Amino acid sequence: MNIKDTANHYxxxxxxxxxxGALIVIGMLAVGLYFNDMPRGDEKxxxxxxxxGVGGLFFVFLWFRVFWRVFTQSPQAFEQKKTLKRLTQIVHWVLLLSVLIMALSGPFLIWSRGAPINVFDWFSIPSPMGKMPDFHELMxxxxxxxxxxLLxxxxxxxxxxxxxxxxxKDQLLSRMVKFLRK
Incomplete structure (x- = not known):
């Protein structure tokens, strides 16, 4: 089993x-979109x-995930039309950048209220700032x-x-799912 990426496989x-990362991001996105328009109350x-809590728990992992992808060599791209190749690059960069922005704006959303980030009552990450209502709105x-x-x-x-x-019918997916390899 290769720990690092090769020219043909991840x-x-x-x-x-x-x-x-996909499970965490999609789960966080689903939960966030679900409660976003709820009225204030116990359910929200x-x-x-x-x-x-999930965001606080996996914050460091998500940053590691993004930086690993940015600073490691990916397998060679599959041959396809130049426009599709460029679109692939753009979508991957937008995904990575979106995860980074979400992982920054989420904590700043909480901290700009002057509140700590409470991770399931296991620990909390104190706010490095006081209340900043305008910044909170921006976040x-x-x-x-x-x-x-991101969605x-x-x-x-x-x-x-x-x-x-x-x-x-190429083997692109097999790069990321080992049991699909021929």
């Missing part, structure tokens, strides 16, 4: 980062605390907009994988 660390508070907007960008990027990424698997 290594164990990249595959773990991809699938665990429950989902918000879950969202914050709310950034977090909401980037959540939508669209995930959909495009998933559709591209489906295209490669069922239309192109």
């Amino acid at each position: 290594g164990f660390i990249s595959r773990l980062n991809h699938w665990l 508070s429950y989902w918000l605390k879950l969202h914050i 709310e907007e950034v977090h909401a907009i980037v959540a939508k960008v 669209v990027s995930i959909i495009i990424h998933t559709l591209a994988v489906i295209k490669h698997r069922f239309i192109d």
Whole structure:
């Protein structure tokens, strides 16, 4: 088993980062979109605390996941039209940048209220700032907009994988799913 990426396949660390990161990001996105328009109350508070707890728990992992991808050599790109190749690069960069922005704006959303980040009552991360209402509003907007960008990027990424698997019938997916390799 390769720990690092090779010219043709992703290594164990990249595959773990991809699938665990996907579960975390999609789960956080689903929970965030679910409770976002709820009226204030116990149910919204429950989902918000879950969202914050998971975010606080996996904050360092998500940063590691992004930096691993940025600073390690990926397998060679599959041959495809120049425009599709460029679109692939753009979507991957938008995904990574969106995860980074969400992982920054989320904590700043809480801290700009002057509150600590409470991670399931196990520990809390104190606010490095006091209340900053204008900054808080900005972080709310950034977090909401980037959540939508992230959702669209995930959909495009998933559709591209489906295209490669069922239309192109190439082995792109096998790079990230070891049991599909021939």
